Amino acid sequence: MPHKLLTDRFVAGVRPSEGVPQVDYFDQGHPALALRVGHRDKVWTFHYRDNGRLRRAKLGRYPEMTLAEAREAWRLARKALADGTFGRSSVPGSKVETVVAEWLKSWRQGKAANSISAVESQLRIDILPAWGQRNIADITKRDVLALLDTITGREASTRARRVFATLRTFFDWCIMWEIIVAHPMAGCKPPHHSPLFLRRSTPSTRRQPQ
Numbered sequence: 001m002p003h004k005l006l007t008d009r010f011v012a013g014v015r016p017s018e019g020v021p022q023v024d025y026f027d028q029g030h031p032a033l034a035l036r037v038g039h040r041d042k043v044w045t046f047h048y049r050d051n052g053r054l055r056r057a058k059l060g061r062y063p064e065m066t067l068a069e070a071r072e073a074w075r076l077a078r079k080a081l082a083d084g085t086f087g088r089s090s091v092p093g094s095k096v097e098t099v100v101a102e103w104l105k106s107w108r109q110g111k112a113a114n115s116i117s118a119v120e121s122q123l124r125i126d127i128l129p130a131w132g133q134r135n136i137a138d139i140t141k142r143d144v145l146a147l148l149d150t151i152t153g154r155e156a157s158t159r160a161r162r163v164f165a166t167l168r169t170f171f172d173w174c175i176m177w178e179i180i181v182a183h184p185m186a187g188c189k190p191p192h193h194s195p196l197f198l199r200r201s202t203p204s205t206r207r208q209p210q
Contacts, residue, residue: 001024004025006035006067014035014042015037016039022036023036024036024037027071032046032048032078033045033059034047040106040109041062041105041106042061043058043061043177044060044061044070046074048081056178057077058177059073059077061105094135094136094179095136096131096135097128097133099136099174100123100127104119107169107170107173122166126151131143131147136174139180140184144188147163148160148163151191152191157192161190164190168185171185
């Protein structure tokens with residue numbers, strides 16, 4: 001884990017060594033602020049301890065977040081940590097629409113054009129109108145089920161299953177990057193042909209014994 005005073009020139013040009021998947025460069029003078037450099041992208045991270053366990057929170061992706069902006073995000077994160085208010089929800093850029101945009105940049109690499117178009121349609125029509133302005137850390141299993149119920153209720157069960165698969169991939173990525181702590185789809189199964197709320201509320205039609 002090299003430490004050095006990061007500069008705009010260094011951040012723009014740095015690449016990982018051959019055979020090394022990624023390297024964290026810690027910014028001298030800004031404790032726990034690091035630039036994680038991979039072969040495909042560069043990500044600003046903030047490292048801290050939570051109940052004695054070392055954790056890493058993603059601040060943003062370079063070049064969308066500049067060195068100066070990363071240092072300001074680091075300052076805000078340190079202040080929130082000192083105040084006892086720090087969490088994934090306090091990390092800048094943690095709205096669902098912002099995190100989705102970050103994920104989409106990574107996910108779409110190497111994907112077929114029709115697959116990208118289908119997922120972008122799901123995001124634009126089904127997911128972001130419901131959750132876009134919410135904090136990613138606030139999305140729960142109940143929210144996931146309600147969204148899938150809404151889609152299935154439009155007699156679009158095939159689309160609901162596709163949205164389910166997209167959300168699963170997205171939240172898996174969020175877990176990998178430690179953007180969220182708990183997976184909101186843990187225990188969820190792909191939706192069936194009828195809405196969940198209808199299955200819960202419709203009386204059984206099974207013939208009663210005479």
